[in-house]
Amino acid sequence: MVAFFPKLKETLAKTRESFVSKVTQLVRRHDKIDEDFYEELEEILLQADVGVAATSRLIDAVRADVKKKKIGNPEDVRLLLRERMEELLGENAPLQFATAPPxxxxxxxxxxxxxxxxxxxxxxxxxxxxxxxxxxxxxxxxxxxxxxxxxxxxxxxxxxxxxxxxxxxxxxxxxxxxxxxxxxxxxxxxxxxxxxxxxxxxxxxxxxxxxxxxxxxxxxxxxxxxxxxxxxxxxxxxxxxxxxxxxxxxxxxxxxxxxxxxxxxxxxxxxxxxxxxxxxxxxxxxxxxxxxxxxxxxxxxxxxxxxx
CATH class of the missing domain: 3.40.50.300 (P-loop containing nucleotide triphosphate hydrolases)
Structure with a gap:
C-alpha cells in the first residue's frame, strides 16, 4: 500500500477537495450533532455523486452510531463516516482467472x-x-x-x-x-x-x-x-x-x-x-x-x- 498510496491520494485530489474538505469544514463549524448537521452532511454526499441510496445508508448508519455510542462532538463523525464507507465498499474483489487457460x-x-x-x-x-x-x-x-x-x-x-x-x-x-x-x-x-x-x-x-x-x-x-x-x-x-x-x-x-x-x-x-x-x-x-x-x-x- 505504501508505494501506491501517494499516487492514489494525488488521483483523488479533486474528490477530496470537493467532498472530504467540506465534511471537515462541516464538523468544525457545528458545535452539536443535530438535524441541520445531518442535512448538510447529506447534501455534501449527494454533491459528491455518492447517490441517493448510498447516502441514505451512510447517514442512517452514522445516526445509529452517534446514538449508540452517545457521541456529541461533530468532529467524531468524520471517523464514523470513514468507517461506514469502508463497510459499504465491502470486501475487495480480485480478477477471476480460469483454473485452466485461457x-x-x-x-x-x-x-x-x-x-x-x-x-x-x-x-x-x-x-x-x-x-x-x-x-x-x-x-x-x-x-x-x-x-x-x-x-x-x-x-x-x-x-x-x-x-x-x-x-x-x-x-x-x-x-x-x-x-x-x-x-x-x-x-x-x-x-x-x-x-x-x-x-x-x-x-x-x-x-x-x-x-x-x-x-x-x-x-x-x-x-x-x-x-x-x-x-x-x-x-x-x-x-x-x-x-x-x-x-x-x-x-x-x-x-x-x-x-x-x-x-x-x-x-x-x-x-x-x-x-x-x-x-x-x-x-x-x-x-x-x-x-x-x-x-x-x-x-x-x-x-x-x-x-x-
Missing part, C-alpha cells in the same frame, strides 16, 4: 470512456505478471479502435486477432479463441463496440459475442468488465444497468478518476448495482491501472496533507 475477459462500455486504453493497460499489467495475452479487436465499427489496440499490443507485448473494419465482431471473437488455444495463451481480452445510439443492435451483438465465448470455452467469460468514466457521475449507474441487460457485468473499471470530483460514484455503484469496482485508472502511463482496494481508497480520500 481466461476470457470481456470488456464493455460506451465510446469515449477509455475502454481500449484500459484494455491496453490491463494487457500490460498481465504481461508484467508473466501471462501470455491475446487481444481480440471485436470493436469492428471503429477503425480507430483497431489501430489503437494494435499500438497497445506492441507496447504490452501481447498477441492480437483482428479483421477488417465492419466485420462480424462474433467472428473475430471466434477466431481469437481458436488462436488462443493453438498458441497456449493465458488470457484473452475482448474489446467490444460501445455505440449507445444503436442500443438494441449493440446489446444483441454483446449477447451474440457472449454466446460464442460460452460455447467455445465452457465457463467463460470469466470476467465481464464495464469501463466507466468517473466524470459521468450518476450516469455510470445507468450504464451499469444497460450493459447488465445484455451480459452479466462482474466488475467495474473506473477511469479518469484523476480528472473529476465525482469519485463518490464508487459508493453509488456498489450500493445500487451491487457490482464491485475491480480496477481504477490513475493516469496516462501503461502502469496506471491499479487493483481497487476499498480501504486504501477511503484512506486516500480522507488523507491529511503530508500523509504518505
Amino acid at each position: 481466461t476470457v475477459i470481456l470488456v464493455v462500455g460506451v465510446n469515449g470512456v477509455g475502454k481500449t486504453t484500459t484494455i491496453g493497460k490491463l494487457a500490460y499489467r498481465l504481461r508484467q505478471e508473466g501471462r501470455r495475452v491475446l487481444l481480440a479487436a471485436a470493436d469492428t465499427f471503429r477503425a480507430a479502435a483497431i489501430e489503437q489496440l494494435e499500438v497497445w499490443r506492441e507496447r504490452a507485448g501481447a498477441d492480437i486477432v483482428k479483421h477488417q473494419p465492419g466485420s462480424d465482431s462474433a467472428a473475430v471473437v471466434y477466431d481469437a479463441l481458436q488462436a488462443a488455444r493453438k498458441r497456449g495463451v493465458d488470457v484473452v481480452i475482448i474489446d467490444t463496440a460501445g455505440r449507445l445510439h444503436t442500443k438494441t443492435n449493440l446489446m444483441e451483438e454483446l449477447r451474440k459475442i457472449k454466446r460464442v465465448v460460452s460455447r467455445e470455452i465452457p465457463g467463460a467469460p470469466h470476467e465481464v468488465l464495464l469501463v466507466v468514466d468517473a466524470a459521468t457521475g450518476q450516469n455510470a449507474l445507468r450504464q451499469a444497468e444497460l450493459f447488465g441487460e445484455a451480459t452479466d457485468v462482474t466488475g467495474i473499471v473506473l477511469t479518469k478518476l484523476d480528472g473529476t470530483a465525482k469519485g463518490g460514484v464508487v459508493l453509488a455503484i456498489r450500493e445500487e448495482r451491487g457490482i464491485p469496482v475491480k480496477l481504477i485508472g490513475t493516469g496516462e502511463r501503461p502502469e496506471d491501472l491499479k487493483v481497487f482496494d476499498g480501504k486504501e481508497f477511503v484512506a486516500a480520500l480522507f488523507a491529511e496533507e503530508g500523509e504518505e
Whole structure:
C-alpha cells in the first residue's frame, strides 16, 4: 500500500477537495450533532455523486452510531463516516482467472470512456505478471479502435486477432479463441463496440459475442468488465444497468478518476448495482491501472496533507 498510496491520494485530489474538505469544514463549524448537521452532511454526499441510496445508508448508519455510542462532538463523525464507507465498499474483489487457460475477459462500455486504453493497460499489467495475452479487436465499427489496440499490443507485448473494419465482431471473437488455444495463451481480452445510439443492435451483438465465448470455452467469460468514466457521475449507474441487460457485468473499471470530483460514484455503484469496482485508472502511463482496494481508497480520500 505504501508505494501506491501517494499516487492514489494525488488521483483523488479533486474528490477530496470537493467532498472530504467540506465534511471537515462541516464538523468544525457545528458545535452539536443535530438535524441541520445531518442535512448538510447529506447534501455534501449527494454533491459528491455518492447517490441517493448510498447516502441514505451512510447517514442512517452514522445516526445509529452517534446514538449508540452517545457521541456529541461533530468532529467524531468524520471517523464514523470513514468507517461506514469502508463497510459499504465491502470486501475487495480480485480478477477471476480460469483454473485452466485461457481466461476470457470481456470488456464493455460506451465510446469515449477509455475502454481500449484500459484494455491496453490491463494487457500490460498481465504481461508484467508473466501471462501470455491475446487481444481480440471485436470493436469492428471503429477503425480507430483497431489501430489503437494494435499500438497497445506492441507496447504490452501481447498477441492480437483482428479483421477488417465492419466485420462480424462474433467472428473475430471466434477466431481469437481458436488462436488462443493453438498458441497456449493465458488470457484473452475482448474489446467490444460501445455505440449507445444503436442500443438494441449493440446489446444483441454483446449477447451474440457472449454466446460464442460460452460455447467455445465452457465457463467463460470469466470476467465481464464495464469501463466507466468517473466524470459521468450518476450516469455510470445507468450504464451499469444497460450493459447488465445484455451480459452479466462482474466488475467495474473506473477511469479518469484523476480528472473529476465525482469519485463518490464508487459508493453509488456498489450500493445500487451491487457490482464491485475491480480496477481504477490513475493516469496516462501503461502502469496506471491499479487493483481497487476499498480501504486504501477511503484512506486516500480522507488523507491529511503530508500523509504518505
